[in-house]
Amino acid sequence: MATITTAATTNGSGLRTLHHWVAGSDRESSGGRFSDVTNPATGEVTARLALASEADVEAAVAAAKSAFPGWRDTSLARRTQIVFRFRELLNARAGELAELITAEHGKVLSDARGEVARGQEVVEFACGIAHLVKGGFTENASTKVDVSSIRQPLGPVAIISPFNFPAMVPMWFFPIAIAAGNTVVLKPSEKVPSAALWLARLWTEAGLPDGVFNVLNGDKVAVDGLLTHPDIKSVSFVGSTPIARYVYETGTAHGKRVQALGGAKNHMVVLPDADLDLAADQAINAGFGSAGERCMAISAVVAVGEIADDLVDRIAKRAVSLRTGDGRRSCDMGPLVTAAARDRVAGYVDAGEAEGATLVVDGRGITADADGEGYFVGPTLFDNVTTDMSIYTDEIFGPVLSVLRVATYDDALELINANPYGNGTAIFTNDGGAARRFQNEVEVGMVGVNVPVPVPMAYYSFGGWKNSLFGDTHAHGTEGVHFFTRGKVVTSRWLDPSHGGINLGFPQNV
Numbered sequence: 466m467a468t469i470t471t472a473a474t475t476n477g478s479g480l481r482t483l484h485h486w487v488a489g490s491d492r493e494s495s496g497g498r499f500s501d502v503t504n505p506a507t508g509e510v511t512a513r514l515a516l517a518s519e520a521d522v523e524a525a526v527a528a529a530k531s532a533f534p535g536w537r538d539t540s541l542a543r544r545t546q547i548v549f550r551f552r553e554l555l556n557a558r559a560g561e562l563a564e565l566i567t568a569e570h571g572k573v574l575s576d577a578r579g580e581v582a583r584g585q586e587v588v589e590f591a592c593g594i595a596h597l598v599k600g601g602f603t604e605n606a607s608t609k610v611d612v613s614s615i616r617q618p619l620g621p622v623a624i625i626s627p628f629n630f631p632a633m634v635p636m637w638f639f640p641i642a643i644a645a646g647n648t649v650v651l652k653p654s655e656k657v658p659s660a661a662l663w664l665a666r667l668w669t670e671a672g673l674p675d676g677v678f679n680v681l682n683g684d685k686v687a688v689d690g691l692l693t694h695p696d697i698k699s700v701s702f703v704g705s706t707p708i709a710r711y712v713y714e715t716g717t718a719h720g721k722r723v724q725a726l727g728g729a730k731n732h733m734v735v736l737p738d739a740d741l742d743l744a745a746d747q748a749i750n751a752g753f754g755s756a757g758e759r760c761m762a763i764s765a766v767v768a769v770g771e772i773a774d775d776l777v778d779r780i781a782k783r784a785v786s787l788r789t790g791d792g793r794r795s796c797d798m799g800p801l802v803t804a805a806a807r808d809r810v811a812g813y814v815d816a817g818e819a820e821g822a823t824l825v826v827d828g829r830g831i832t833a834d835a836d837g838e839g840y841f842v843g844p845t846l847f848d849n850v851t852t853d854m855s856i857y858t859d860e861i862f863g864p865v866l867s868v869l870r871v872a873t874y875d876d877a878l879e880l881i882n883a884n885p886y887g888n889g890t891a892i893f894t895n896d897g898g899a900a901r902r903f904q905n906e907v908e909v910g911m912v913g914v915n916v917p918v919p920v921p922m923a924y925y926s927f928g929g930w931k932n933s934l935f936g937d938t939h940a941h942g943t944e945g946v947h948f949f950t951r952g953k954v955v956t957s958r959w960l961d962p963s964h965g966g967i968n969l970g971f972p973q974n975v
């Protein structure tokens with residue numbers, strides 16, 4: 466099977482230029498603006514990315530608009546076959562996509578494979594679209610009058626994704642959007658564009674008609690163009706909270722259906738009766754996996770009662786044993802995505818120390834297993850963190866785990882519920898009653914019981930509460946199907962069309 470090439474052209478120095486993907490082929494950018502794409506493990510610039518102009522936005526939306534009527538009217542049987550073929554191709558080439566992700570994001574290969582697998586699950590869910598968009602029918606709602614409900618696609622929809630899941634987050638949305646009959650303009654993060662372009666080519670190979678799936682690369686110009694364009698009917702956004710809020714407010718002000726998933730600060734409560742080895746292992750996995758660059762990463766461990774010293778000791782021993790380096794070298798943890806991200810995270814470690822937290826493991830200045838000038842911060846652990854410190858109030862989005870000590874379960878619950886974010890949380894305990902109380906009382910959208918990263922399966926829906934999501938619809942699952950379709954109800958009378966003559970009263974059912 467041939468490898469998919471994501472490069473469109475190379476410049477004089479041999480550097481690839483990545484363009485947009487519009488109506489089934491590369492579209493060179495018209496604005497003359499570019500940004501660098503780097504390998505974060507080495508610091509090497511690996512490509513330059515064309516940043517969309519307003520004319521590029523126009524072209525991508527026009528392609529999606531013109532493809533819509535044909536795709537909407539393509540039979541469910543045929544649409545489903547294409548999604549199935551996409552699934553088969555993706556299964557066969559998942560490793561290729563994972564390598565692309567590691568090369569631009571930096572996460573270790575096994576983690577990139579996991580990301581692809583979670584995206585594949587949504588593709589599999591979308592293969593069942595025929596069942597998911599079935600309507601209802603009522604015979605004789607009134608005498609010889611029947612009523613049916615149908616769900617129809619919206620039209621051209623926009624997806625705007627963050628850097629930290631270049632394949633999985635777009636796949637939370639586009640398999641369902643496409644299967645339901647919409648056409649898509651995907652605006653990936655400018656830091657990690659290749660996965661989206663690779664997926665676009667895979668769709669073409671699967672037989673998707675040109676213009677149904679388009680990729681628009683770029684920055685704020687592209688995002689603003691999509692948010693205000695009258696032909697874009699909905700926006701699915703994932704990213705940081707300030708931009709999510711902006712996207713929600715701007716998109717809805719322009720009449721669009723918007724789901725905007727934002728940032729997070731996820732807590733893991735460890736009760737005194739918990740298995741502390743299990744809790745320490747999972748704190749490490751959830752705190753340092755993907756170098757903490759996950760919206761479901763645990764960043765605050767809340768130790769309840771007298772176990773805190775023991776728990777901190779067990780986490781610290783594990784943290785120092787992790788190998789940090791190039792994701793292609795079987796390390797445990799890779800780099801941060803950019804030099805700016807590394808400096809920001811290191812700045813928070815400086816601040817935590819200055820604010821009086823106990824720095825138990827210091828990841829600054831770590832020697833990583835990598836060549837070149839990668840953007841590394843090693844696993845970092847703070848103890849005695851309090852809720853007024855910036856390492857607690859801010860989303861660090863790096864490999865920094867903070868331990869907060871509280872006396873009781875109620876203190877832990879109060880602390881979590883007072884936090885402005887509400888994406889994910891977990892409780893570690895052997896007490897079923899305590900776990901039952903927690904899942905009932907905690908104000909967070911996704912809850913784990915002895916599971917640190919409770920990402921819902923594709924057939925449930927993914928979404929946080931409070932500042933972690935703007936809008937009322939979560940991603941994928943039946944909520945995703947609902948988001949990408951709108952309802953229509955048809956009332957019809959065929960037999961005996963007599964209506965009893967002229968009657969200006971409101972119709973009553975008889």
Ligand code: NAD
Binds near residue numbers: 888
């Ligand atoms: P980001 O908000 O910087 O960027 C997200 C998208 O918005 C990108 O496509 C980017 O090009 C665009 N963008 C950035 N600045 C913009 C601006 N001023 N105007 C318009 N568009 C703009 O986020 P990121 O750094 O790429 O991703 C990390 C963030 O995403 C973290 O906060 C993380 O918690 C969050 N995230 C949340 C979830 C979730 O499900 N809630 C999932 C993954 C990531």
